[in-house]
Amino acid sequence: MLIDTAIQNTTSQIMKSLFDKDHTITIFSKEAAQSIAATAIKVEPDNRKITLEIKYAGLSLSPYLNNDTISFDIEASRHGHDAEEIYNIEHVPAHIIQIDTHTYHLTCQLPNSIFSSDNRGALRVPFVLGMHARVYLEVFAHELNIEGKIRNLSVGGCMVDVRLEDSIALSVDQILPGVTLKFPNGEAFSTQGRIRHMRPFGNHGHAAVGIEFIDISPAATETLFHYVAEAEFEAALRSGTQHNARARSKLFIADAKEKKMQRQEEHDQLVSAQHTPLLRGVLEIAQQLQIMLMFMKNKHLLPAEILYECVDSILYMVNHDRKALQYALTYLHDEPEWVRHAIQVGSQLAMMLISRDPYAYKTREAVAGALLHTMGKPLLISEQLPSLKIHMSPPHAEILKQHVHALSKKLSVLDWTPSPTCSDIILNANERLDGSGYPTGMQAEALSEVVRLMSVIKIINKLTHERNGQHPQQPLDAYRWVNSRPEKYEKSLLVEYIQHFGLYPIGSLAKFSNGFLAWIVDVDAKGMPCKVDVVKNLAFRDTSIDTVLFSNDFNQIGRLEGTVNPSDYNVSMKKA
Incomplete structure (x- = not known):
């Protein structure tokens, strides 16, 4: 990247600050489900210009252009004690030159000032160069609160x-009973709000939510003017355009509680593993499924291209390195349950179907159905079911059983018709051989082979993960549980599953006789662990280890005793 001269305007100074760190640039549109990765190849501070290079194989860039303007996010990683930062630039004029079939250069004219105006003409202040404040959104009265960070603020609202x-x-258009802004010094401001827009934000699993403040009293408006003025002063001071002798705004001087929270966030972000490309691919699928849901709810479209990119990624990973994929799936433990379950079940379904017939054309559609089949659950969130994380009471469980109908209804409204195989999975994955399943109580003779297989994969996944306060079972216990219910699950498919994934599945936590715990990374032809990542010596429970051993070194940790529940030992896969 070329930088021509010294920084001479505030926008360029912000850019330089972000470009000095590890960063990513994404071009976005509020109407497009996918963002486009970009690289800054030239910055001209004197002329307030930046040239971005993108690789884009789509039919047209028009969804990302609005009257010859583009919008993009610059996301800078944490560096030292600096905060992670996202700078958002919207509707900047752009001149596009196509370099070759898939390469474009976009020369963008940057604004002179970091400040802009909201839709009402009020000053909008971006929180930049380490400025931050927290926000707490009351989604349902006295029920669900969401924490986030303020990215910009005006008298009319905030992002x-x-x-x-x-x-x-x-x-979008949802009324929020409470919107509480909390500044680093502990001062807080509360009002009501209305969601005006939503979109994916950056590359690391975040959403940008535009909120309009509503029903504000004159006194509260005056207070808000004060906060906006203080934020404006702080932003100007940090960007070098304010040389007033006055000290920095007290609002942005962290109190003891805020400092503690910042230290914890810094620690959480620094504790990370080296992500393999395959692991990054799995986590990207988790993010893409949630972006699909956002657009289904708020833009009334199903971005089928995202769905099938996720499917094709899974199929590629299965064919490329099935064992590595199986291990990577364990890292989904922190994802929403509906996301984790869909990806893990879909991936295992792909593994088993491909092993039967690598070229079966129905496999792709079956995996698509598996990725979609839980998406009706978040569609049911309401005041009656405020969260999927709560302990499900019987009334909550009854509401949740409507998820198949909720998804089918949404797909119909979106005018998206799944293929017969995909539809079969969506509608019937929760049915059982004896008719005890839902939503229609279909029996064995009406269930397809792929649905019968799906039901076995699903129940084992449910049993081996904590759900609704129930302790997870170990694989062998789960197999016994399923085997004892031949009226519900086909035994031959259970046997096939065990032949694939074994008694000690990759990604399980194993306990060894010398008191060591280790993740199973690989197994041999007999299904026995042959490579493990030792993470804890139970003689020193407060100390973590990270040592990879192969079977010829297992004498150091003792004989294999079995698999255990990671949460019983406060052990989990670490991801960035």
Whole structure:
């Protein structure tokens, strides 16, 4: 990247600050489900210009252009004690040159000032160069609260950054009973709000939510003017355009509680593993499914291209390195349950179907159905079912059983017709041989082979993961549970499953006789662990280990005693 001269305007200074760190640039449109990765190849501070290079194989860039303008996010990684930062630039004029079939250069004219105006003409202040404040959204009265960070603020509203998984409870035009802004010094401001827009934000599982403040009293408006003025001063001071001798705004000087929270966030972000490309692919699928849901709820479209890119990624990973994929699936433990279950079940279904027939054309559609089949659950979130994380009471469980109908209804409204195989999975994955399943109580003779297989994969996945307060079973116990219910699950398919994944599945936590715990990374032809990642010596429970051993070194940790529940030992896969 070329930088021509010294920084001479505030926007360029912000750019330089972000470009000095590890960063990613994504071009976005509020109407397009997918963002486009970009690289800054030239910055001209004197002329306030930046040239971005993109690789784009789509039919047209028009969804990302609005009257010859583009919008993009620059996301800078945490560096030292600096905060992670996303700078958002919208509707900047762009001149596009096509370099070759899939390569474009976009020369963008940057604004002179970091400040802009909201739809009412009021000053909008971006929170940049380490400025931050927290926001707490009351989604349903006295029921569900979501925490996020403020990215910009005006008297009329704010844009907040929330985790993608939390955004599933939000919808455009939704009234928020409470919106509480909390500044680093502890001062807080509360009002009501209305969601005006939502979109994916950056590349790491976040959503940008535009909120309009409503029903504000004159006194509260005056207070809000004060906060906006203080934020404006702080932003100007940090960007070098304010040389007033006055000290920095007290609002942005962290108190003891805020400092503790910042240290914890810094620690959480620094504790990360080296992500393999395959693991990054799995986590990307989790993010894409949640983006699909956002667009289904708020833009009234199903981005089928995202769905089938996720399917094709899974099929590629199965064919490329099935064992590595199986291990990577364990890293989904922190994802929403409906996302984790869909990806793990879909991946295992792909593994088994491909082993039967690598070229079966129905496999792709079956995996698509598996990725979609839980998406009706977040569609049911309401005041009656405020979260999928709560302990499900019987009334909650009855509501949740409507998820198949909710998804089918949504797909119909979106005018999207799944293929017969995909539809079969969506509608019937929760049916059982004896008619005890739902939604229609179909029996064995009406269930397809792929649905019967899906039901076995699903129940084992449910039994081996904590759900609704129930302790997860170990694989062998889960196999016995399924085997004892031949009226519900086909035994031959259970045997086939065990032949694939074994008694000690990759990704399980194994306990060895010398008191060591280790993740099973690989198994031999007999299904016995042959490569493990030792993570804890139970003689020193507060100390973590990270040592990879192969079977010829297992004498150091003792004989294999079996698999155990990671949460019993406060052990989990670590991801960035």
